[in-house]
Amino acid sequence: MQNVVIAPSVEFVEVFQTSNGAVFQSDKENCWYIDFAGKLARFDYRSLMKLRKAVYAIDIEMILMNSEKTADLEIVFICACDHCYVLNTLQILAIRELIEGTFVMLELNRILHDRVYRLTA
């Protein structure tokens, strides 16, 4: 994060953070920035949904049980999206945690809007 300059910072809200990464929302751009695996990547609504689908589709159990001597690397590739992650097993667990937490927070934000702002206009 320290190399990235985004101004003004108020338009950048943290959605969820773990010790391995963070997700920020830009209300102005209607998108999210994911700081993970050494890079900051931009995701719009469609690509964020695709990322979640791709991450949840990884069979972690199978990777852990795999005794073959091949590298435990998983490529998370999202169609029509600029980014692609090449992750080891620990990173897969980490990004899963990050994405799960992010969607819980987005859900919470939805509830807040539904129950507070949208009813008290």
Next chain:
Amino acid sequence: MKDITRVQCLLSTEIEALLNQQIKKEAQSSSAYLAMASWCDSHGFDYSSDYFFKQSEEERMHQMKIFKYVLDMGGNAISPEVTNIQLEFNSFKEVFEEALEAEISVTQSLKNIAANCYKEQDFVTIEFLNWFFKEQREEEYKARRALELFEVIGEEGTGRWEIDKHVNDIEYNSEA
């Protein structure tokens, strides 16, 4: 913080997934009816074959209706893969038994979606589903009536020929 996901899509992730599941179910019904039409035709039951052709087209229409709804609400409609269609039947009667069983399972699946909609107060989707509930009334009625012909007419002698002739006359016209 803006509620971007809600702005993009009216449906929750769960309801969107359930609707996509239903899209698949309708596609499967359409293919299953087509297989029944084929079986009936090749066994000389022309009227029943016509009946199942029509049913197959109706199921395709149901599929498209849900497909477009998901898209219109900002969701991602998934073109389903259809596999494991039953092509062979042991008897003329078994075809109709399978048809009724399939309709019952569709009704059940729609009820499950509505139950989830109530849970999260998605009244918009419930209103959309109401058309399907009325449709299922007709679908189950017709399938049940067809099966009843086997009891009323009987399969002996020219029975099956008589049954086949009457299948296409089955109509449901309740005003309620």
